[in-house]
Amino acid sequence: MATDTPETARTSTRRAFVAKGAALGVGIAGAGGLLADATSAAARANGTLTDGDAAILRFLAAAEILETDLWQQYNELGGIQDSEVPGGSGNRRYTDALKVLDGDMDQYIHDNTEDEFTHFTFINAYLTSRGAAPVNLDAFRTLPSSKATGAQQIGRLTNLMKLTVDTSWWTRYRSRTKNPDLGDTFPQAVPGLSKGQFPAIPRTDADLEPHDHIQAIANTAGFHFAFIEQGGTSLYPSLVQRVSDPEVRRILLSIGPTETMHFQTWMDKAGNAPALKDPTNGLEFPDLNAPPFGGEDFQTNLIMPEPTVFLDRKFPVCSIIRPTNTEGAAMGAAKALTADGLFIGQTSAFFDALTQLAKAADAARPSV
Ligand SMILES: [Fe+2]
Ligand SMILES: [Fe+2]
Numbered sequence: 001m002a003t004d005t006p007e008t009a010r011t012s013t014r015r016a017f018v019a020k021g022a023a024l025g026v027g028i029a030g031a032g033g034l035l036a037d038a039t040s041a042a043a044r045a046n047g048t049l050t051d052g053d054a055a056i057l058r059f060l061a062a063a064e065i066l067e068t069d070l071w072q073q074y075n076e077l078g079g080i081q082d083s084e085v086p087g088g089s090g091n092r093r094y095t096d097a098l099k100v101l102d103g104d105m106d107q108y109i110h111d112n113t114e115d116e117f118t119h120f121t122f123i124n125a126y127l128t129s130r131g132a133a134p135v136n137l138d139a140f141r142t143l144p145s146s147k148a149t150g151a152q153q154i155g156r157l158t159n160l161m162k163l164t165v166d167t168s169w170w171t172r173y174r175s176r177t178k179n180p181d182l183g184d185t186f187p188q189a190v191p192g193l194s195k196g197q198f199p200a201i202p203r204t205d206a207d208l209e210p211h212d213h214i215q216a217i218a219n220t221a222g223f224h225f226a227f228i229e230q231g232g233t234s235l236y237p238s239l240v241q242r243v244s245d246p247e248v249r250r251i252l253l254s255i256g257p258t259e260t261m262h263f264q265t266w267m268d269k270a271g272n273a274p275a276l277k278d279p280t281n282g283l284e285f286p287d288l289n290a291p292p293f294g295g296e297d298f299q300t301n302l303i304m305p306e307p308t309v310f311l312d313r314k315f316p317v318c319s320i321i322r323p324t325n326t327e328g329a330a331m332g333a334a335k336a337l338t339a340d341g342l343f344i345g346q347t348s349a350f351f352d353a354l355t356q357l358a359k360a361a362d363a364a365r366p367s368v
Contacts, residue, residue, distance in 0.1 A: 047130065052364025053248045054132040056239050057123055059330045059361035060252070061135040062354065063235065063337075064120035067228060069141075069157040070342065071113035074221060077150045077201050079109035085117070091150035093208040094201065097218035101272045108269070112225070112262050119255055126251065135357070140350040148202035158342045160224075162197035165190070165340065167223050169230040170288075171297045172322065173267065176306045180323040182313065189298060190223055192283045197341055200224045216278035219285050223273065226266035227340065231333055232259030233321055238329035242364040260321065264303060271300030330361035 049057070075081075076088020078098045098105040124134035141155035170189035178184035188194045199207065200221040208214050236256025243249045275287040288298040296306065307317040334354050337343065343350065 049127075049130045049132050049248065050244050050364075050367060051360075052367070053243055053245050054127065054130075055357075055360035055364050056243060056330075057127050057132070057248065057251070058135050059357045060235070060239065060255075061120050061123040061127065062137060062357050063232070063333060064116055064123060065135065065137050066157055066337065066342070067232070068113070068116040068120055070160060070228065071109070071116050073146065073151065073156065073158070073160050073201060074109050074225075075113040076152060077146065077148060078106060078218075078221070079113060080106045082110070085110050085113045087152050087154075089150050089152075091148055091202060091208075093214055094148070094150070094218065097214045098221065100215065100218065100274060101222045101269045105269065108265055109225075112229070112265075115258060115262070119258075123251070123255075137350075137353070140346065140353070142347065143345050146201050147204045148207065149205055151201075157346075159344045159346075160201045160221075160342070161199045161203050162344045163193075163200050163220065163224060163341045164195070164197055165193040165200075165220060165224050165227055166336070167193055167227070169227060170223075170267070170270070173230075173305045174297050174299070174302050176296070176308055176317060179309050181311075181325045182309060187297070189288060189293075190285055192285075193220060193223060196281075196283070197344075198281070198283055210279060212276045213278050213280045215274065215276055216281075216283050216285065219273040219276070220283075222266070222270045224340075226263055226270050229259055229263035229266055231336060232256070233263045234323050235259075235329060235333050237321055237324045238326050239361060239364075241324075241326040242361075242366055244367045268303040271303065328362055330358040331355075334358040 072085070072087060075085050077091040078095045079085065079088075079090075081088055081090050095106055098109070102108070120135075127134045137157055141157055143156040143159050145151045145153050145156055146161065167189040168186040171186040172178070172180060175184075175186065178186065180186070198220050199217050202208055202214065202217060207217060233256070236252050236259060240249055240252040240256070243252060271288070273285055275285050277284045286293055288294070288300050296302065305319045305321070307319040308322065309315070310318045310320050310322075334357075338351075338354075343354075
């Protein structure tokens with residue numbers, strides 16, 4: 001380390017000088033785009049982030065903390081319990097119901113959970129390294145845990161017991177003619193899940209039977225997994241369009257596709273959810289391969305995006321992530337998670353904090 005010191009000292013002196021010069025440039029340049037450019041140049045010169053880049057990373061850190069919180073709850077009851085993802089002790093009946101969708105569900109749940117831990121931990125560490133404040137939502141860990149066997153009893157950020165799951169991602173990725181960025185809307189794959197409130201984890205051990213009830217809870221989880229991860233799949237490419245710093249861009253471009261890898265896995269597994277009706281609440285999971293479903297919009301073995309219209313209907317169709325519109329992307333994500341029921345029971349201070357983080361991210365503009 002000693003041999004690095006003189007160079008480090010020279011570098012920081014040079015950076016300080018350049019930053020000072022750039023700051024002076026702001027005063028001379030005056031206003032408008034020049035001001036933004038000079039501010040950005042100053043940030044680059046002294047190693048700090050632009051306000052916009054910090055805001056984007058901070059919103060993503062918050063989103064990843066929220067994702068981690070919900071995935072942790074799934075893992076405690078239905079995933080693999082180990083030192084990589086500690087906390088729960090597993091629930092055999094719920095785990096078995098999830099395995100009806102795929103024999104490896106517990107492994108996939110575990111790995112998705114671990115990935116989310118690393119996403120927020122990395123982004124927060126990176127924010128700190130660039131002189132920006134990391135995000136901490138611990139003050140909002142006030143929601144109750146499941147009382148079913150396997151869950152640890154701690155305060156949660158998210159609520160998995162009253163979900164209203166939007167399953168239109170299913171038809172959105174199977175359509176060859178529509179794109180939400182061009183104003184199109186999409187039918188629900190499981191209409192019942194988009195109305196009412198349903199648990200995606202057993203609330204108590206009383207939820208472990210009868211058979212079709214716990215299977216409906218596991219099916220709900222299966223569709224919810226994909227709902228969450230399609231959100232991340234769109235969020236990163238939407239926000240990267242507002243990033244200024246090449247390294248921050250690299251972070252978004254490197255984390256975003258892992259969300260897509262999660263999403264595709266879950267899209268495949270949701271297709272295996274057995275058709276049934278929950279005898280306790282009437283929630284129905286239809287056979288998506290049979291009328292009035294079926295056909296390309298619903299067919300369960302279409303797990304890759306169907307090519308569709310992109311940017312303008314005049315272009316040939318293209319296999320793409322959608323939506324990727326950058327306008328209001330962070331607020332859109334916050335609203336979608338709220339409409340999902342994840343924050344039922346949260347305080348107004350929580351919603352204020354989330355809204356503030358989202359608005360700051362949406363206000364970011366890339367500078368050159
Ligand atoms: Fe993530
Ligand atoms: Fe994710």
